[in-house]
Amino acid sequence: MVCVSVFLSVTLMSCSTDISHYKNQNSKFxxxxxxxGDMIAWGMIQDYTNEVTRRFCVExxxxxxxxxxxxxxxxxxxxGEISYRTWNLTRLENGAYTGSxxxxxxxxxxxxxxxxFQWEYQLAVPIEGSTYYFDMDDWMYKLDEYRVFNKTAMSKFGVEVAEITLFFDKQLSDKTCEASSPQL
Known part of the structure; x- marks a missing residue:
């Protein structure tokens, strides 16, 4: 019974992270x-079974x-698909941001x-001629001055349907995907 209680407590605590949990951590992001400036990142999309369904590079x-x-x-x-997104961001007080x-x-x-850093937003995604709307819970973690790791939970009706993982690297001298990712 004690093992079950400990397991449930750990499981419930790991399901919900509050951004303020990291406020006293060093290496402020x-x-x-x-x-x-210019940078590139590499990523992948995994479906609800953890199968990698897409890989990508982003400039x-x-x-x-x-x-x-x-x-x-x-x-x-x-x-071979190429797509574009332009974020317009506003920095507010106390580390808060808004974006579109x-x-x-x-x-x-x-x-x-x-x-x-945590983003929350709703994303419109075209899939096979229809547009679907997903809730995005986007977390970025600064590893050092050059690298950031990004994990995003993509959900519909409160159920996680995919996960997106990205790795940013500002240290590379070549900032193009074509030169850095010949396999894409």
Missing amino acids: DIKQYFN IDASWQQEQGTLKEKFYFDN AEDVIGIANGQESGFA
């Missing part, structure tokens, strides 16, 4: 500073004018805390 051109930021993203998918993009429904809300 300032997305305005990190997402400034990012980011710039800021005071508290207003623009992140232009160009995605290269493993099936062409395929984001309404406003994305984000928060920095310690080495972590």
Whole structure:
């Protein structure tokens, strides 16, 4: 009985993370500073069975004018598809951000805390001629001044249907996907 109680307690605690949990962690993540300039990232999408369904590389051109930021993203998918997204970001007080993009429904809300950043938003995704709307719970973790790890839970009606994982690296001198990812 004790083992069951401990297991349930650990399981329930791991299901919900509050961004403020990271506030006292070293290596503060300032997305305005990190997402400034050109960089690339690599990622994959896994369905609810953990099968990798897509791989991609993304080129990012980011710039800021005071508290207003623009992140232009160009995605290269493993099936040859190329897509674009432009984020328009606003830095608010206390590490809070809002954002919008062409395929984001309404406003994305984000928060920095310690080495972590969390976005929450709804994304419109075209699939086989129809558009589906998914809730995105997007977490970024600063590993060092050059690298950021990103995990996003994609859900519909409260059920996780996919997970997106990305790895950003600003240290590379070549900032293009074509030169960095010949397999895509």
